[in-house]
Amino acid sequence: MATAAEKMGRALLALAALLAIGLLAANSASAGPTTTRLAYATGEIVPLPAAIPHEEGDMVDRRIVPNLRWIAARFPIYVTDGYSGPLPSGEHAGCDQCHVRNSDHYNGLAVDIVPLSPSSKCDANWTGITRLAEWAEPLQGQPAAPFRWVGYNGDAGHGCGHHLHLSWQHAPVPQFQLAEWVEVFPTGPTTGRKPRPKTPPQKLPTGPPGGIGTIHAGGVSARGD
Numbered sequence: 001m002a003t004a005a006e007k008m009g010r011a012l013l014a015l016a017a018l019l020a021i022g023l024l025a026a027n028s029a030s031a032g033p034t035t036t037r038l039a040y041a042t043g044e045i046v047p048l049p050a051a052i053p054h055e056e057g058d059m060v061d062r063r064i065v066p067n068l069r070w071i072a073a074r075f076p077i078y079v080t081d082g083y084s085g086p087l088p089s090g091e092h093a094g095c096d097q098c099h100v101r102n103s104d105h106y107n108g109l110a111v112d113i114v115p116l117s118p119s120s121k122c123d124a125n126w127t128g129i130t131r132l133a134e135w136a137e138p139l140q141g142q143p144a145a146p147f148r149w150v151g152y153n154g155d156a157g158h159g160c161g162h163h164l165h166l167s168w169q170h171a172p173v174p175q176f177q178l179a180e181w182v183e184v185f186p187t188g189p190t191t192g193r194k195p196r197p198k199t200p201p202q203k204l205p206t207g208p209p210g211g212i213g214t215i216h217a218g219g220v221s222a223r224g225d
């Protein structure tokens with residue numbers, strides 16, 4: 001007769017086996033982050049930090065910056081456009097009139113990406129970008145959470161040799177406003193665990209350096225949604 005302890009042991013073993021199967025299944029999918037969360041922190045359009053290679057003047061909602069840092073540390077990206085629209089200062093950020101209606105660029109929750117080593121042909125420089133695109137959208141038309149839309153091969157005006165568009169799921173919001181929440185993935189101890197020391201609120205730069213995002217590598221601006 002099995003003792004209570006033995007029964008408990010078997011139950012735990014069964015549970016462990018189930019967990020292992022679950023992990024294997026998750027690994028075999030191998031695409032997209034394993035977990036995501038909704039960030040309700042106050043949004044703000046901020047300049048991209050230097051750790052995320054980008055065209056001068058590019059800005060995004062600060063709530064996706066940790067995800068972009070994580071991506072930039074693992075994939076050879078160069079951001080050509082982020083937020084596109086007016087700033088509180090009266091200046092304009094991002095490329096003008098180059099995104100589709102209702103584009104997530106108008107909320108600072110999308111980026112356009114080309115390889116860090118530029119190339120307007122689909123060559124070896126694009127290998128890392130293709131890897132990123134496949135991670136974010138393992139099946140065409142079915143982006144992995146937290147991505148809302150991934151524009152790459154199979155999407156007009158996007159793809160290897162052109163550009164990759166990534167945008168994040170967010171609460172419905174009119175253009176040029178900040179979404180109430182943004183879906184993001186946790187980025188681990190280096191960027192996500194400790195609260196950063198309090199710093200005084202930073203003002204948006206008053207005149208972002210000229211020529212922001214108007215010229216994209218490889219003629220990206222035509223339909224850069």
Ligand SMILES: [Zn+2]
Pocket residue numbers: 105110111112164165166224225
């Ligand atoms: Zn785009």
